[in-house]
Amino acid sequence: MILDFHTHINPPEVVEKREEYLTCDIWFGELYGDPKARLATAEELIAEMDAAGVDMAVTFGFGWTDMGLCRMANDYVLEAVARYPDRLIGFACVNPRCGSEAVREVERCVAGSLKGIGELMPDGQGYSLDDEATMRPLVEVALAYGLPILTHTSEPVGHSYCGKGTVTPAVVYRFAQCFSQVSLICAHWGGGLPFYELMPEMRRAFGNVYYDTAASPYLYDDAIFSLAAQLVSDKILFATDYPLIAQRRFLKRVRETGLGEGELKKILGGNAKRIFGLVETVTMAESACAD
Numbered sequence: 001m002i003l004d005f006h007t008h009i010n011p012p013e014v015v016e017k018r019e020e021y022l023t024c025d026i027w028f029g030e031l032y033g034d035p036k037a038r039l040a041t042a043e044e045l046i047a048e049m050d051a052a053g054v055d056m057a058v059t060f061g062f063g064w065t066d067m068g069l070c071r072m073a074n075d076y077v078l079e080a081v082a083r084y085p086d087r088l089i090g091f092a093c094v095n096p097r098c099g100s101e102a103v104r105e106v107e108r109c110v111a112g113s114l115k116g117i118g119e120l121m122p123d124g125q126g127y128s129l130d131d132e133a134t135m136r137p138l139v140e141v142a143l144a145y146g147l148p149i150l151t152h153t154s155e156p157v158g159h160s161y162c163g164k165g166t167v168t169p170a171v172v173y174r175f176a177q178c179f180s181q182v183s184l185i186c187a188h189w190g191g192g193l194p195f196y197e198l199m200p201e202m203r204r205a206f207g208n209v210y211y212d213t214a215a216s217p218y219l220y221d222d223a224i225f226s227l228a229a230q231l232v233s234d235k236i237l238f239a240t241d242y243p244l245i246a247q248r249r250f251l252k253r254v255r256e257t258g259l260g261e262g263e264l265k266k267i268l269g270g271n272a273k274r275i276f277g278l279v280e281t282v283t284m285a286e287s288a289c290a291d
Contacts, residue, residue: 082112176205211232
């Protein structure tokens with residue numbers, strides 16, 4: 001099974017009327033103000049998955065600051081998951097600053113079959129991931145329903161880019177110290193966090209922390225796959241950040257990194273299956289061979 005752990009979809013209205021939404025949210029405006037920055041619908045994601053041979057994908061809307069817009073995004077994800085239940089795993093986007101309102105929205109989305117929370121956008125939504133008081137209600141509802149939380153993270157050094165933000169390894173470490181029981185998926189390799197797991201205290205704190213590979217070609221040399229696999233092969237989750245990166249192109253690069261078959265199997269889907277408790281089914285590739 002190949003599972004892309006990080007994809008974005010938006011309602012057709014947002015895609016078609018992008019200009020109107022640019023002024024609704026500063027962070028959305030920063031990320032999508034350039035007309036070349038792609039937005040995709042659920043149908044476009046499924047078409048990309050079919051072309052790339054991706055069996056399943058975790059998908060979510062934008063992490064809006066306004067909870068009304070979050071509900072709009074979640075409604076679309078709920079509809080998409082209902083249309084493609086064997087292909088999409090939906091996450092709920094909420095703003096933790098909204099406290100009980102965010103908790104109620106997560107509960108509504110869980111009732112509609114969504115399986116996680118995210119992508120959190122702390123810088124854009126106006127809070128810090130290591131603010132214990134802000135994050136506790138969200139973590140508690142995640143634990144109550146067995147939901148993983150996926151957050152944007154970034155490296156504390158290197159080039160600047162739109163949406164980089166300040167959720168660096170130090171911030172994630174403080175979050176993990178407060179909330180060690182919740183499963184936390186750190187997007188974009190956790191800003192380099194896998195390498196900090198060489199430190200015994202960090203490894204202990206990060207027992208339930210995973211790392212997705214979203215946007216990796218824009219951030220790291222492909223050698224990061226083989227190097228990180230030596231440290232945390234059970235925690236790496238294949239992720240593209242589609243539509244930022246085409247699944248076909250990224251899969252080809254991952255398969256050319258020199259990873260062993262066992263490591264590839266874990267990274268491309270095995271680790272994700274463990275998070276969701278998925279049972280192995282016939283993959284698209286196997287089905288095609290049978291036909």
